[in-house]
Amino acid sequence: MSTTVTPPPRKVNRIGLDVLSYKGGKTTLCAGCGHNSISERVIECFYELGVEPWMVTKFSGIGCSSKSPAYFLNLAHGFNGVHGRMPSVATGAMLANRRILAIGVSGDGDTASIGIGQFMHLLRRNLPLIYIIENNGVYGLTKGQFSATADLGSKLKTGVINDQPPFDCCALALEWGATFVARSFSGDKKQLQAILKAAISHRGLSVIDVISPCTTFNDHEGSTKSYAYMKDHDEPVNEVDFVPHFEDISVEIPEGGVQDVRMHDGSLLRIKKLGRDFDPTDKLRSLTELHQAQQRGEVITGVLFVDTGKPDFHDMLHMVEEPLATLPESRVRPPKAVLDQLMEELR
């Protein structure tokens, strides 16, 4: 007996694309790697928000983290730069073409070790870039040495104890100018989704530090970046819900004890306080919380800071609307009047 199976109607997002259009290549990272979960969230978020993937450019540096753009958004352009230099590559590309929607994926080595200088200067720019740090505290591709985000006293598989305190990339980002700062855990699907969507809607630099355990080199007893450690020490400071501007649905979090942040595109970020009195628009308070959590051995996660009022880099520089990269050849040189004036200055 044969039956005809009617395929279910293809599920598409608001611009008519199915989720496959947001997928990437097959991952080559280790099974259980936190980075793969982050890639999944990126796919879901861009799909659900209905972003045109070909308008996106994926920037990355070098390391396991930086390979992951290959595993999402196949229809987006990619730029896989050298180690730790993604911030300036992205800056140059985005100044040349301000219509680029940019997502950068870096790791703790790429950002906090070799790339710390570039990262710090990126923070000053409020470039409208989503900067994800896939943070596992070790170098995976070179077989598990400590990075500069490894906690003091954290232990390698070989028994080596880390003897230097870590950089806290969220604290740096808060202090030096990022306008959206969040920390999450690759194992917290709901939180990471809401944070990523808010970052996609944010016009300015978003720094998202995601603790993303390395199952091969840093997931053992004594590591402070393992799944087990995070399960015990993850302290969300708030619960976040994201309502995109094109959807008219009720917010899951009920009124009361919430802070609503209206994003640039009209989307709503609803932030509910959890336990402590935490205000993500108060930069100094957030910094204090980060310091205190560090002392307690806790990892606070959630939206740590959001400021939608600052001009982004393009506005700061008074950039023209038209991208420089697509100017027709007839207009790449100044008009005659300007050239004549240049010559006049020389006489």
Place this chain on the structure above:
Amino acid sequence: MSQTFTVAIGGAAGQGVATPGDIFAKIFARRGLHVNTYNAYQSIIRGGHTFLTIRTGVEKVANMGDRIDLLIPLNQDTMDRHLRLLGPGAAVVYNSDSIQPGTAADGVQLCPLPVSQLADVTRNKVAQNTVAIGASLSMLGVGFQPLEEALTEQFKKKGDAVVAENAGVARAGYQYATEHFRPFSRPLPMTENRYAVVGGNMALAMGGVAAGVKFYCAYPMSPSTGVLHWMAAHARKAGIMVRQVEDEIGVINMTIGAAHAGVRAMCATSGGGFALMSEGLGMSAMIETPVVVINCQRAGPSTGVPTKTEQGDLWQMLGAAFGDYPRLIAAPTGILDCFKMIPEMFNLADRFQCPGLVLCDLLLSEGRLSVDPKDLDFNAPIDRGELITSPDGANGDYKRYRITESGVSPRAIPGVPGCIHTAATDEHDEDGVLISDEFTNPIKRRAMMEKRMRKCSGIEAAVPPPRLEGPRPADVTLIGWGSTQGVIQEAVEILNEQGIPANYLPIRWLVPLKGDAILEILRDCRHTIIVENNYSGQFARYLRSETSYVPNGHIRKYDGEPFMPHHIVEAVKEQLAGTTNLSVPMHEIMV
């Protein structure tokens, strides 16, 4: 060489050497005379010794020359250092209130100016400079009006009172000289031409404008900083995004990011900054994104002598970044060539999708030259090569690194539907997918290496061979590269005038070198000497490595100062006499 006249102004940094220099250059150029200026200075904000020479003449002047005709010492130190350089017919104009002349050679006219009697020195701190300019122009037989115009332009921002004050002071100096000093035997000539005065860094920046550059960034580093200053000052008007970046690593990566997005992007630095850029250059080669990088050489190694010139970075450029990749390297042969080279380099970098390196040096970067405005062509042809900027350019099955016969693969900018790809610094397949990831596949790696390196033959064909200049046959052929062309040309003229038949081979393109063409030219040359501003003969070693050619001799200089014509002339004579095959001329001007 026809008659030229050289004014030299010296003093401590901060005493205002530059302004009189600008005024002289402007007046000479407006008079239809050619001008070349060279400033010998030190890495100090106040104090030290700065010595500016301005040489002028009816015919083109491409170097500082051998002789100072008029010395204007602004302090005693300058008088003490340089009076001995003056010969018969020369003059020294100085403030007799504060400066004592030493012993001058016979026939040198001492021209003391009682500045405090001619100007209110309590009000005008640089009165001695202005008085001296006035006096000098009187002795040169130049009317007062051009000076009045120049001073008006110089001071108009400060108001009419300041203009009038300075014009008064200048006139007092002018009249005093007319009454008290002997004019120079030949008054300064005049022609119908009107020249613009252009600095090398300015020329490089304007060359960028002519090339359609839309993105420029840099980290300040002498002697390249002038490019950044010009770009920053003209960014808005010229429609160029100009950024000062945290370091040269950021600079090169930002430049590549912008270029990758589709604009023409350029940056400039000096040797130390270039060293930091080499990692990024490798990236531009691997992802096949064209950028133009200018290295304005200073004397090295390390921080070296930041304010002195040298041609010591050739091997750094040849070896910049690890691995084999196609690159272009050219050294401008003069200040006007700084302008012309930029559009040319961009066209080739775009066509062959590889880094284009411009090897300039302090001598050109900070020197200034009279230029006929007609020679500054802002409509130079633009060839972006195989660049896809819209979906119309997409041709079905797009592969960014498609294997082609030429090695050049059509380059799509980000955001073109149908041409989406990933640019990666790891070795990749034709479609951009990394082959370093799972298994490298030696066949694919070989194919990609060969694809990229095949561009070298296209590059070789796109660049013209060098040409032998001057009479032939000749007893001696001088070979130089880049900035030494001007001084070699004059040395060759002098040699010919003195009865030693000489010609010269200026090298502009270093990669590709056109070695076969060079060998063909040199085969018939009787005695060849390579002239270069470095210790080890970097070009001589490069030429030998590429062609096995060994010249008869070398003239080298590595004291931070440029060659003067007589350095080369005398060295050639000693080498033709068989005394030596390596001459290292002594720089007589103590700066």
